[in-house]
Amino acid sequence: MAKTFPRRASALLASVIVAAIVLFVLYMAVVLHWSYSEGERAGYLQKLSRKGWLCKTWEGEILLSSMPGAIPERFAFTVRDEAVVKQLQAAMGQRVQLSYSQHVGIPTSCFGETSYFVEKAVVGGSNPAAPNPGI
Numbered sequence: 001m002a003k004t005f006p007r008r009a010s011a012l013l014a015s016v017i018v019a020a021i022v023l024f025v026l027y028m029a030v031v032l033h034w035s036y037s038e039g040e041r042a043g044y045l046q047k048l049s050r051k052g053w054l055c056k057t058w059e060g061e062i063l064l065s066s067m068p069g070a071i072p073e074r075f076a077f078t079v080r081d082e083a084v085v086k087q088l089q090a091a092m093g094q095r096v097q098l099s100y101s102q103h104v105g106i107p108t109s110c111f112g113e114t115s116y117f118v119e120k121a122v123v124g125g126s127n128p129a130a131p132n133p134g135i
Helices: 004-033 082-090
Strands: 037-051 057-064 073-079 095-102 116-123
Touching (some): 037 073, 037 082
């Protein structure tokens, strides 16, 4: 009887550890594939850099301006698609429109420093806050 208890205890401990790992993987799959919100933002591309000690991610920032003379708001985002990264690198300093999805509850910064993941970028376009010279 003395030899069976440690064997049962180690089997139970191994089962608990495996169950915790499976639950964590399922949680990460749900958090990364289902978005909390989706939307678009437009502004001038200020920064795009690859960051991280172990997990390198592309992090960027655009300046949103609502009206001329107003202090622009900064919008930080993460890019996972290399094609979008190349498109944004070519558009540095230009006006871009970003389509993003927000993923809330990601427990680590290995997937990105922000919860906003850019899925598509359109370079150029008109600035609705700029004064119209035709008026």
